[in-house]
Amino acid sequence: MRIDGSFVADAERHGLRYTCKDCGHFLAARSACAHEWPVDQHLLPPMLKNGEGRIVFCKEFELE
Numbered sequence: 156m157r158i159d160g161s162f163v164a165d166a167e168r169h170g171l172r173y174t175c176k177d178c179g180h181f182l183a184a185r186s187a188c189a190h191e192w193p194v195d196q197h198l199l200p201p202m203l204k205n206g207e208g209r210i211v212f213c214k215e216f217e218l219e
């Protein structure tokens with residue numbers, strides 16, 4: 156999904172958590188997913204370039 160700065164601002168304002176590090180399936184010691192999904196696209200919040208970016212949500216995210 157394409158995003159811009161308003162997504163980042165809204166996420167911070169509302170405390171939106173959506174990355175692997177906030178997911179109950181994340182194995183911090185291995186920096187890996189307990190369900191063996193690749194974590195590279197949603198391990199951290201997306202970085203914007205020229206005010207735009209891309210975000211990938213995991214359908215198995217489960218708030219810790």
Ligand code: SF4
Pocket residue numbers: 173174175178179180181182187188189190191192193194197213214215216217
């Ligand atoms: S289920 Fe998805 S969000 Fe959770 S740790 Fe695995 S890859 Fe990350």
